[in-house]
Amino acid sequence: MSVGLRPGDPARLGGYEVLDRLGDGGMGSVFLARSPQGRLVAVKVVRAELSHDEEFRGRFRSEVNRARQVPPFCTAEVLDADPDHEPPYLVVEYVEGPSLAEVVRTQGPLGAARLHSIAVGVATALTAIHGAGVIHRDLKPANVLVAPGGIKVIDFGIARAFEATSQHTRTNQMVGTLSYMAPERFDTASGRPAGPAADIFAWGALVAYAATGRSPFGGDSPTATAMRILTQPPDLTGLGGPLRELVSRALEKDPAARPTARELLDGLLTAATPVGAGGPAQLSGATPPNVSPAASGDDQSARSTPSGLATAGRAGSRGRRWLTALGATAALIAVLVPAFLFGPQLLGGRSEPDQAGSTPSGSPATSGPAVTASTPASGKPSASPAVSADPTQAMLAGQRRFLLHLVEIDRDLSLPSHGEVEVGDGTGKDALFVLEPVGVDFMIKSVNPEIAHRPCVGVKVDSEGYKSLVGADCRPTKATLFTIFREGKDDKGRASYSIISEEYGPVQWSPTKREIFVEFLGDAPLDTRFSLVDRGAV
Incomplete structure (x- = not known):
């Protein structure tokens, strides 16, 4: 959404011509710009006070490199970054379309079919983001764009760099939006960083908001909201069917009790008709083509690894059947198509180069997503791994x-x-x-x-x-x-x-x-x- 340039806004950032101001956030401002090739892009400029912090620049560089590993079909693709610019900036694909927050604010709570499509789209994006070793840390309706080609999750890649630079985050200040913060995000004394399960909690709060138009932990003040997140069950009035069960699991207080992003996706695709009449038709359990059962793991330890190597499931397998999508709504199919096209990259990392040294879709031959796996929050593997x-x-x-x-x-x-x-x-x-x-x-x-x-x-x-x-x-x-x-x-x-x-x-x-x-x-x-x-x- 355009808010207009202000006095003092830059005319150029590196080789990018600044055209408009799109908005502001806790870590900086976002501008609409034109690349030297004439492409419209979004440029996120980090707050000026971080410019002289070398530790932040190092983390910023590391997180940008990670963000580049995320398959771009469900996120705003990272195109460029300059950690050494004054101030540092990040360039991503410009996505036309309102945010989920704008949609709910202007149109009200979503209907069943559209809600299910949003839930699938964001779960797909989290599967890709977590598979690349990235944790979003600020998933919320404002960071989900409802684009013509499908759901796009934005604004990941620098939150962790910012949060870890302790001199710029006071003890009572955290990166993120309070209503979507998992309980473990408030436990700063343990020294343990919040993991992917914190993004799952945010997914649950986001879907509940899209279904009802309100936060499931809404309070009269930030303190009241935080206390409800820490001590009270979510208010899911107005959300029913199998989607309610998935959202309830995602909002568990214990991170180890929450499903992974891949489990959410499995649950959404295998669930019966979601919320109310007129929702998507029943889907059989599914594994996208060309993805091995190990790579489409169904528990907290089955995550993607490079070249299709996935960690073995620690809690068994529920079995898989091929997806029958003929009865699904067009909106759901539109979200699922990219998962079929990019299944190997999404669930198994980037492919190895062939003998000629090429890789699919121009992927670098020397780099791939982080190897990932998971256990409960205790860090101890579950019993009897296969x-x-x-x-x-x-x-x-x-x-x-x-x-x-x-x-x-x-x-x-x-x-x-x-x-x-x-x-x-x-x-x-x-x-x-x-x-x-x-x-x-x-x-x-x-x-x-x-x-x-x-x-x-x-x-x-x-x-x-x-x-x-x-x-x-x-x-x-x-x-x-x-x-x-x-x-x-x-x-x-x-x-x-x-x-x-x-x-x-x-x-x-x-x-x-x-x-x-x-x-x-x-x-x-x-x-x-x-x-x-x-x-x-x-």
Whole structure:
């Protein structure tokens, strides 16, 4: 929505001609602009006071790179960014169409068929966003655009960078909109970052708002709203049918009790006629074509991994049948079509390059979405996981031990009993590790029986700011959670990965100091890769 340029607004941002002001938010302003090629784009300019914060710029750069991994069919595609500009800015696809907030404000609560279509569209977008290792953190009706070609979720990619820069967020201030914040977002004392389940909670509140025109936790004041979120059940009066059950599950206080985005999508597609008469016809359980059952996992641990490798389900499978969409409404079909077209990218990451080095849809051959998996909020895997026949998939699911092989120097990491991570020949029991999935991230745990205390790899910051890898307690914290990105293959044909701490930066090898350390790279390329060398079942 145009609000008109103001005195002092920029005429240009980099190579982009500023045409209009579209709006303002907690992290900056959004402008309509024209690219050098004549394309209309939306440019989000970060608040000026962040311009001199190098920590923020590093996080901003990292989050933009993550956002670029999200398939663009259900989001506003990230086109460009300049973290070094004064002030930093992000360029995304310009999407014409009102926000869901505008639609409900001007037209009232949505009818059954349109509501179901919105619920499916946003769940599809969250599946893609979480599959790329991104957490939205500010999902709300204003960030869902009802575009002619389908639902588009916007404004992800820099919220985490902003929120993690603590000197710019007061203790009583969080990134997000209060009515859509999950209970765990208010628990700042634990030090645990909110995971994908917080976005699921926001999905539930968003769908309830679209159905009723009000927040399910509405209070007379921000404090009253927060207390209702923390202590009261949601008010879902006016929302019925199977959609009500899904929304209720999404609004559970316990993050571990909420479904994943993929589970929401499964539930929406397998549910009987949703809300009231005239809703979409009943759909059979579905798996999009060319997507393996593992890649379309149906529990909290079954998430997408690069090249179609998905972590094995920890709680069994409900079975799948092909989608029969002939009776579905046109609106629902319009939302589902992109999932069929982009199924492998959405649910299994980017494809490996072929022998000529090309990738589908122009995707980079050297980069892919984050490897993701999930467990309950405790971080502990559920009982009796099904062991996959694929050792790589099983290692990513936490079912097999491995050597953490440093590709560039053909050596392996180890965690000796003295508690500092070293690089060696991989022959001792202190070189054996296992992954423990936590949300979209992982803890890396030593299986050396002599390390009963502090067996997980963590980041230690010394008095001079140098960041090293050491043994740590196996609790999900900013020091022990790592994201794993696919980075092609090593010289032996094994999948290789970069390992990144969202709080502190990538794990790197220093050829001069000949030691492993952690540091933000800025614009420098990642040049330290790891492969997982299978060493048998856990």
